[in-house]
Amino acid sequence: xxxxxxxxxxxxxxxxxxxxxxxxxxxxxxxxxxxxxxxxxxxxxxxxxxxxxxxxxxxxxxxxxxxxxxxxxxxxxxxxxxxxxxxxxxxxxxxxxxxxxxxxxxxxxxxxxxxxxxxxxxxxxxxxxxxxxxxxxxxxxxxxxxxxxxxxxxxxxxxxxxxxxxxxxxxxxxxxxxxxxxxxxxxxxxxxxxxxxxxxxxxxxxxxxxxxxxxxxxxxxxxxxxxxxxxxxxxxxxxxxxxxxxxxxxxxxxxxxxxxxxxxxxxxxxxxxxxxxxxxxxxxxxxxxxxxxxxxxxxxxxxxxxxxxxxxxxxxxxxxxxxxxxxxxxxxxxxxxxxxxxxxxxxxxxxxxxxxxxxxxxxxxxxxxxxxxxxxxxxxxxxxxxxxxxxxxxxxxxxxxxxxxxxxxxxxxxxxxxxxxxxxxxxxxxxxxxxxxxxxxxxxxxxxxxx
Amino acid sequence: xxxxxxxxxxxxxxxxxxxxxxxxxxxxxxxxxxxxxxxxxxxxxxxxxxxxxxxxxxxxxxxxxxxxxxxxxxxxxxxxxxxxxxxxxxxxxxxxxxxxxxxxxxxxxxxxxxxxxxxxxxxxxxxxxxxxxxxxxxxxxxxxxxxxxxxxxxxxxxxxxxxxxxxxxxx
Numbered sequence: 001x002x003x004x005x006x007x008x009x010x011x012x013x014x015x016x017x018x019x020x021x022x023x024x025x026x027x028x029x030x031x032x033x034x035x036x037x038x039x040x041x042x043x044x045x046x047x048x049x050x051x052x053x054x055x056x057x058x059x060x061x062x063x064x065x066x067x068x069x070x071x072x073x074x075x076x077x078x079x080x081x082x083x084x085x086x087x088x089x090x091x092x093x094x095x096x097x098x099x100x101x102x103x104x105x106x107x108x109x110x111x112x113x114x115x116x117x118x119x120x121x122x123x124x125x126x127x128x129x130x131x132x133x134x135x136x137x138x139x140x141x142x143x144x145x146x147x148x149x150x151x152x153x154x155x156x157x158x159x160x161x162x163x164x165x166x167x168x169x170x171x172x173x174x175x176x177x178x179x180x181x182x183x184x185x186x187x188x189x190x191x192x193x194x195x196x197x198x199x200x201x202x203x204x205x206x207x208x209x210x211x212x213x214x215x216x217x218x219x220x221x222x223x224x225x226x227x228x229x230x231x232x233x234x235x236x237x238x239x240x241x242x243x244x245x246x247x248x249x250x251x252x253x254x255x256x257x258x259x260x261x262x263x264x265x266x267x268x269x270x271x272x273x274x275x276x277x278x279x280x281x282x283x284x285x286x287x288x289x290x291x292x293x294x295x296x297x298x299x300x301x302x303x304x305x306x307x308x309x310x311x312x313x314x315x316x317x318x319x320x321x322x323x324x325x326x327x328x329x330x331x332x333x334x335x336x337x338x339x340x341x342x343x344x345x346x347x348x349x350x351x352x353x354x355x356x357x358x359x360x361x362x363x364x365x366x367x368x369x370x371x372x373x374x375x376x377x378x379x380x381x382x383x384x385x386x387x388x389x390x391x392x393x394x395x396x397x398x399x400x401x402x403x404x405x406x407x408x409x410x411x412x413x414x415x416x417x418x419x420x421x422x423x424x425x426x427x428x429x430x431x432x433x434x435x436x437x438x439x440x441x442x443x444x445x446x447x448x449x450x451x
Numbered sequence: 452x453x454x455x456x457x458x459x460x461x462x463x464x465x466x467x468x469x470x471x472x473x474x475x476x477x478x479x480x481x482x483x484x485x486x487x488x489x490x491x492x493x494x495x496x497x498x499x500x501x502x503x504x505x506x507x508x509x510x511x512x513x514x515x516x517x518x519x520x521x522x523x524x525x526x527x528x529x530x531x532x533x534x535x536x537x538x539x540x541x542x543x544x545x546x547x548x549x550x551x552x553x554x555x556x557x558x559x560x561x562x563x564x565x566x567x568x569x570x571x572x573x574x575x576x577x578x579x580x581x582x583x584x585x586x587x588x589x590x591x592x593x594x595x596x597x598x599x600x601x602x603x604x605x606x607x608x609x610x611x612x613x614x615x616x617x618x619x620x621x622x
Contacts, residue, residue, distance in 0.1 A: 231525040236514070
């Protein structure tokens with residue numbers, strides 16, 4: 001593959017438009033894996049998935065299979081899932097508990113941190129074969145750090161720390177964790193894995209898009225608005241229908257009542273768009289009132305109020321993570337190919353909250369992240385259609401200019417859209433994209449309003 | 452099967468359940484779905500019905516683990532209404548499906564209800580792509596106002612935990 005020179009990459013990203021090849025060119029995809037997924041802090045999982053020594057799970061870092069494991073000293077390790085001998089995948093289960101890793105081919109056996117532990121027929125190897133060298137270990141990913149339980153890795157040996165890279169987005173992670181009365185959250189309730197034939201960037205580009213629900217989700221909005229409320233529901237259908245109706249808020253609401261904020265390195269969050277008192281503020285819900293009581297008992301009234309008054313909807317941590325505190329949802333984006341993306345979604349349980357609250361989390365997950373959801377299926381259709389549309393050479397440029405001339409500065413080094421439907425968060429992601437891809441500091445040129 | 456929910460709301464009869472009647476009913480249900488007669492399909496369900504496609508093999512409950520689909524009666528009505536919408540973009544173009552129902556067995560029965568297990572395969576064709584789904588169905592059937600009705604339908608896909616594109620047409 002021929003390397004694209006940086007200056008030609010830069011020409012593909014212009015202030016309020018980008019070239020369609022960013023979504024369709026396999027060479028650019030390869031460069032993204034190298035320069036973005038190969039250097040940035042990439043979310044791989046949560047510490048509750050590996051609470052005890054020997055707990056592990058497998059995931060993907062771009063196209064690289066890795067094992068996330070808590071080693072014998074209690075430290076988090078992320079190691080490539082390849083035997084140092086002949087390269088076979090060593091761990092074949094998605095998750096589990098073990099005291100060592102053993103390859104099923106010739107029995108090379110490894111400590112939990114990837115160092116070689118034992119090897120059959122050692123006498124047969126060359127005289128200079130050293131079972132204690134790095135060459136005979138499973139390879140560790142360069143850096144592993146976690147922030148309040150959220151585990152990220154970077155394949156770059158040097159670079160900004162995780163907290164420097166997250167910058168103001170640490171407050172969104174705080175918002176996820178602080179809501180637990182006991183101060184701790186855990187992954188629970190299973191996962192969805194959905195796929196579409198489109199580029200990975202499309203996913204985060206949709207999650208803060210306040211202009212699409214009214215149109216894309218029209219079929220589920222209409223169906224929910226026409227639904228009679230006296231039909232039997234065990235609570236799950238009620239939550240789903242309320243959420244679908246909320247998507248039908250008028251454009252005037254989406255434009256002025258929501259809020260969109262962006263921060264350096266491609267991060268952003270959308271403000272909450274709910275006025276349904278049962279869905280988020282939930283003051284009409286006895287379960288939520290019990291929860292507030294438990295939160296106040298543990299944290300005090302003032303702190304409980306501060307926690308609950310944070311009203312963010314999706315927080316996007318570039319390039320592969322999105323989460324939402326109000327119903328404890330998290331999505332991880334996995335680029336498979338330039339025109340193929342897999343998304344894995346997770347729920348969190350708030351420790352110390354009423355058990356029934358987690359049922360609401362599950363019901364909410366089914367409607368916003370479910371593979372058979374009445375809402376998500378239309379989003380997947382959009383990603384597929386963009387995949388088809390952009391593969392046509394009919395038009396080369398796509399617009400990302402909504403709100404460009406009205407964006408303004410925000411606190412904590414951020415910028416915000418004056419109008420909540422501004423595509424500022426897309427321009428902000430391409431600002432980071434350009435910086436990663438060309439190795440130059442972010443110019444903020446894309447984020448600045450035109451003079 | 453974890454059909455722990457309350458039994459049917461009304462019972463008529465006490466007539467014994469016959470496996471062949473149940474099979475005829477399942478074949479009829481599959482035909483309604485293949486012919487996109489979703490309102491008629493919905494009419495097969497009781498007013499307290501649930502329709503469930505778990506996300507995990509041997510999933511115990513829809514309340515503590517996510518489901519590919521979990522509809523109480525209210526959401527099932529909304530799902531079916533959406534299928535008729537001219538603006539359901541994920542069904543533009545519409546899917547065509549073809550189902551086979553087989554290996555029907557009566558697993559459990561009482562005067563109030565019967566639990567029927569079946570195997571199914573469904574081909575779905577849409578926008579030049581064909582997908583194949585298969586698995587095991589459990590129907591909790593009741594007699595309601597003289598007719599067979601579905602109190603609970605559980606569909607265990609063999610690939611329930613695979614990465615999947617959207618599931619819009621019901622199984």
